[in-house]
Amino acid sequence: MTHGTGFQGPVADGRHTVVVGGGLAGITTALALADAGVRVTLLEGRPRLGGLAFSFQRGELTVDNGQHVYLRCCTAYRWFLDRIEGAALAPLQDRLDVPVLDAARPAGRRLGRLRRDALPVPLHLGRSLATYPHLSLADRAKVGRAALALKGLDLADPALDTQDFGSWLAAHGQSERAIEALWDLVGVATLNAVAGDASLGLAAMVFKTGLLSDPGAADIGWARVPLGDLHDRLARKALDSAGVRTEVRTRVTSVSENVNGGWSVQVPGETLQADAVVLAVPQREAHDLLPPGALDAPERLLEIGTAPILNVHVVYDRKVLARPFFAALGTPVQWVFDRTEASGLRGGQYLALSQSVAQDEIDEPVAVLRERYLPELERLLPPARGAAVKDFFVTRERTATFAPTPGVGRLRPGARTKASGLYLAGAWTATGWPATMESAVRSGVSAADAVLGALGRPRPRHLFEFEEAA
Numbered sequence: 001m002t003h004g005t006g007f008q009g010p011v012a013d014g015r016h017t018v019v020v021g022g023g024l025a026g027i028t029t030a031l032a033l034a035d036a037g038v039r040v041t042l043l044e045g046r047p048r049l050g051g052l053a054f055s056f057q058r059g060e061l062t063v064d065n066g067q068h069v070y071l072r073c074c075t076a077y078r079w080f081l082d083r084i085e086g087a088a089l090a091p092l093q094d095r096l097d098v099p100v101l102d103a104a105r106p107a108g109r110r111l112g113r114l115r116r117d118a119l120p121v122p123l124h125l126g127r128s129l130a131t132y133p134h135l136s137l138a139d140r141a142k143v144g145r146a147a148l149a150l151k152g153l154d155l156a157d158p159a160l161d162t163q164d165f166g167s168w169l170a171a172h173g174q175s176e177r178a179i180e181a182l183w184d185l186v187g188v189a190t191l192n193a194v195a196g197d198a199s200l201g202l203a204a205m206v207f208k209t210g211l212l213s214d215p216g217a218a219d220i221g222w223a224r225v226p227l228g229d230l231h232d233r234l235a236r237k238a239l240d241s242a243g244v245r246t247e248v249r250t251r252v253t254s255v256s257e258n259v260n261g262g263w264s265v266q267v268p269g270e271t272l273q274a275d276a277v278v279l280a281v282p283q284r285e286a287h288d289l290l291p292p293g294a295l296d297a298p299e300r301l302l303e304i305g306t307a308p309i310l311n312v313h314v315v316y317d318r319k320v321l322a323r324p325f326f327a328a329l330g331t332p333v334q335w336v337f338d339r340t341e342a343s344g345l346r347g348g349q350y351l352a353l354s355q356s357v358a359q360d361e362i363d364e365p366v367a368v369l370r371e372r373y374l375p376e377l378e379r380l381l382p383p384a385r386g387a388a389v390k391d392f393f394v395t396r397e398r399t400a401t402f403a404p405t406p407g408v409g410r411l412r413p414g415a416r417t418k419a420s421g422l423y424l425a426g427a428w429t430a431t432g433w434p435a436t437m438e439s440a441v442r443s444g445v446s447a448a449d450a451v452l453g454a455l456g457r458p459r460p461r462h463l464f465e466f467e468e469a470a
Contacts, residue, residue: 015039015455018265018274020252020289023051024080024437025425026280027235028444029451031083034242035460036452041272042244043265045251050231052397053437061343062226065395066311067335067354069189073209073217074438076445084234092221099323100185102134103379104330109133110380114185116215122147124215134181134329142173143182151212153204155432161409165203166196181329186210189327189335191434192307192356192401202404202434222325225342255279255289255422263421276454278447280425282399294419300411304428305403308396310358312373313339315391319349320377320384331376348390351377362396369394401435402428415446421454423447 015038019030022044030042048054053068070077072092081087097115112133116124122144129140149172153160165187169179179195190206191198210218223230239246247267254266255277265272279286287301295301325337335354343350353373355361361369370392378385402408412430415423425447426440433439452459 015275015457016041016273017276017278017451018043018263018272019278019280019425020255020265021051021280021285021426022046022049022246022248023280023426024053024077024231024440025051025427025444025447026278027231027239028076028080028441029278029280029425029447030239030244030246031242032445032448032460033451034239034244036448036457038451038455038457040242040244041274042239042246043250043252043267043272044246044248047249048228048232049235049246049248050228051440052400053227053231055226055228055232058391058393061315061345061350061391062228063313063343063395064223064227064339064352066309066397066400067222067337067339067352068227068437069220069222070437071210071217071221072219073213074221074436076441077436077438078221080437080441081230084230084238086230086234089225089230089234090221090223093219095216096218096220098220099326100134100181100329101326101380102181102329103333103376105133107382114182116218119215121212121215122151125211132182135178139175139178142175143178146172146174147207147212150204150207153200153208155201155205155208158201158409160201160204161199162406163200164196164406165198165200166194168200168203169195185327185329188356189354190436191404192309193404194357197357198404199406199408201409205432206434222337223342252289256291257419257421261420274421276421276423276451278423278425278451280444280447282426283402283428286424286426290417291419291422294417294422295413296418301413304408304411305405306399307356307401307403308358308362308398309400310355310361310369311395311397312353312355312369313350313391313393313395314353314374314377314389315345315348315350316384317348317388317390318383320381320387321349321351326380328380331380332372333376333380336377336380353377362398366392366394404434415443415450423450 017033017038017040019026019042030040034040055062055064100112101110115128117127184194250267252267256264263274263277279289283301283304287298290298321338327335337352339352340350414430425443427435429443431439431442
């Protein structure tokens with residue numbers, strides 16, 4: 001076991017919490033509790049922190065397993081970046097600007113842009129939609145009407161979770177083209193589902209919060225360094241400074257309640273005693289660790305489906321893309337990011353393709369994916385036609401997110417369980433958000449808040465500032 005070092009935070013009494021899982025939810029829980037003076041041990045089975053948002057070495061390249069972005073409205077993840085002193089390494093756009101290339105249009109007329117003006121909602125997107133070349137005039141008018149109808153939905157209405165977004169869009173005059181060129185362009189990337197497979201409740205939350213709440217809400221941010229620099233190195237440094245004992249390569253085998261009301265957490269070679277335990281692990285793992293009676297219907301956790309994301313990585317011998325990223329239509333390619341500088345590549349250019357809703361491709365052989373995607377990149381990026389491919393590889397996250405299907409809302413549990421002192425965290429819990437970094441951090445805050453309430457500790461004020469900002 002490796003022990004975290006550093007300044008021990010204030011411990012007003014001997015209360016001890018064990019957090020199981022070192023992804024964003026677990027890191028957030030641990031930091032929040034340590035900041036409130038609780039003694040914390042964080043246990044992670046992998047050799048690193050960061051969960052599914054991590055980096056690895058491939059020769060001289062530092063590779064992110066997948067491209068992760070956040071929006072200005074992601075106030076909890078922005079708090080997290082500030083807390084680990086990483087905000088400058090993952091800056092936001094000054095103003096939303098998404099280049100959209102349509103491979104089916106003639107060269108020279110392929111580029112459209114989704115960007116905002118410095119005007120109040122919903123006028124901030126008016127000019128962009130009015131001139132968006134990938135929709136007909138009639139579709140543009142109908143998109144505006146659908147957006148206003150979406151703005152009027154009550155996110156607290158549980159009936160929204162029983163409907164699918166695609167049917168709602170069709171009922172509000174949205175053509176297949178409008179869904180492809182606008183609604184799914186955003187929705188697939190944020191929900192990891194096409195409109196017809198997505199809960200109207202979650203989709204409405206994404207579009208209301210991101211596009212219809214504040215003019216700058218959808219401005220995009222992403223890490224200009226490897227994700228491991230943020231979610232492992234800087235997070236570990238923050239945990240150490242807060243006095244958290246962090247153990248990696250440490251898999252929890254069981255969690256059980258003691259007769260005195262405390263908890264025993266079993267890891268190979270050691271049993272940890274705790275006043276509270278937070279399970280910040282994927283839903284299936286949480287299900288397997290839950291003691292009997294902790295949830296009324298624990299089998300519901302197994303009903304929360306998962307959805308894969310495929311990432312295609314291409315290294316060229318020269319620069320083929322002048323922009324930092326773009327989205328694509330009329331092609332299997334979805335979103336493409338330039339990762340050259342972040343990866344440490346010295347010459348040429350490294351592009352990462354993020355392919356959500358990848359159920360049909362997640363197990364395809366690399367050779368098949370290479371034959372599919374390299375010609376598509378050449379169609380979209382003429383400079384790629386004369387460039388040599390120095391490396392081509394894929395990363396696969398088969399259970400990247402929970403599936404945001406209609407009805408998933410009733411399956412997502414809150415932070416508290418029926419077992420006193422046992423709590424849940426993870427992007428899949430009832431945060432109101434889809435499976436995003438924002439949802440993971442929010443779940444960690446909720447779990448920490450529940451633990452502090454049970455221990456009779458005050459909330460650290462700085463931790464909840466993002467709620468006021470939201």
